[in-house]
Amino acid sequence: MTPETSETTQAPEGHAPSHRADGRRFRWNKVPEITVYFWVIKVLCTTVGETAADLLNEKLGMGLTGVSLLMSALLVAVLVAQFRTRAYRPGVYWLAVALISVVGTLISDNLTDNLGVPLETSTIVFAIGLAVVFAAWYRTERTLSIHHVDTRRRETFYWLAVLFTFALGTAAGDLVAERLDLGYWISAGLFALAIAAVAVAHFALGLNAVWTFWIAYILTRPLGASMGDYLSQPTADGGLGLGTVVTSVLFLAVILGLVIFLAVTRRDVIEQDRITPQVAR
Template identity: 50%
Template sequence: MTEPPQQNIEPHGATSAVLDGGSTAPGISIWAAAPVRTALAKVPEITAWFWVAKVLTTGMGETASDFLVHHLDPPVALALGAAGLAAALALQFAVRRYVAWIYWLAVVMVSVFGTMAADAVHVVLGVPYVASAVFFLAVLLAVFFIWFRTEKTLSIHSVDTRRREMFYWAAVLTTFALGTATGDMTAYSLDLGYFASGLVFAAVIGVAALAYRRGWIVAIPAFWFAYILTRPLGASFADWTAVGADRGGLGWGTGLVTAGLAVCIAAVTAREAFTGRKA
């Protein structure tokens, strides 16, 4: 199928309907409106359920990473995370169409490994959270620059070739590392704690959604901005539920929170399979 002509308002098919349940005139919302797909696209439609799944995977990646690192030797945990990521991406690249459980498995493993990578930069190398956030931002901008210079688009509706898929996953991996560093920066460097950090990121995403609806920003940067910030949003609330009261949390534990989020992700994926909706 030929991709429809691109406009400033189009690139991801859906934004503000998370807020109003539909697309906004005169364009299409990138949060959750009518989807636009190419025949060979290997990424999901951008709907409200996409953002639900995205936030769930970010939270699970955070707590799963913490659980593994605290129950295994950190080098072993990092090796397992890298192996899981490699296997999940190999499976994602092997299929020729979008398969929900494969795609979201890959996102979960990107979340786990991205968390480990960002934590390693701070804990092992001693790099401050602010510096690591700036570093990962520079890497992400470089990925976007090369992607756009090579393919002339950053639209995920155009992720229908192997090279574009590689650019897409490079960007996704970097956004998770950047989001992790940003969340740690607000929680620790700015001393906001987990719950307050989550509220801050929710508010910033809300402002971005409003700015998009008002036409102040176009869809591609709005999408990727939200994609980055949903990482610390989900991770902050996941950490808040997992850590003990001495750290301002609910004390449910990383294992229980990880298992609960895994069940929720499976439910969203199953919903897609049974209803035919692309989450």
């Protein structure tokens, strides 16, 4: 057992302390329960990632590289705050996800637009990177469960996986859209059907919950991007022509409302007495 798993923590404000059978306190999970609210906010964050990346690149005039550096610095600052929290905090957590969505999009766009890396190559590279993160995570912790993101090491693996899923989802989504040229709504429908198939595989066929979660997590990225492009792009290109400013503000407002709701109601807090603790090795 490592020092990281042997120390105890005080229960955060608003949480009653829970104890294991050996008398030590549980560590509080740092990520939310998977509810319908989780998936709604996740898709909205991916939409904002697509539209905000375009907005910042167009309006700030900093170019992809400049915007990427700025957003990466903001992401690092928010992740530092996230790591310093003792338990899941909706505001900090979802701000980190929104920023990772933007940064993941920018990473893929930089590789494609600035460095000329083919989408096929970047998709394969991000897929391999994600597989390496999962392999290292499982080899070290013997679990990929998000119900046990309760040490710094596990949280590090979690956020690395999230970053790679956004980058992979961006590259793979752009690749599908470019190759098939189906249009925004048809592309969105295609990815929605893929997510539905994953849900059926889990609930009806018993496919492993951890893998179905991460597959769906990847697929929500191109789904949200297709929705964002449809709303923001000009009508001549098949969109509604709302623009990146209106689309980004609209989705950010909905995200903010849902996050405030969750912070007040605690509907997505994983109660430690409902899960079995796992010890890192």
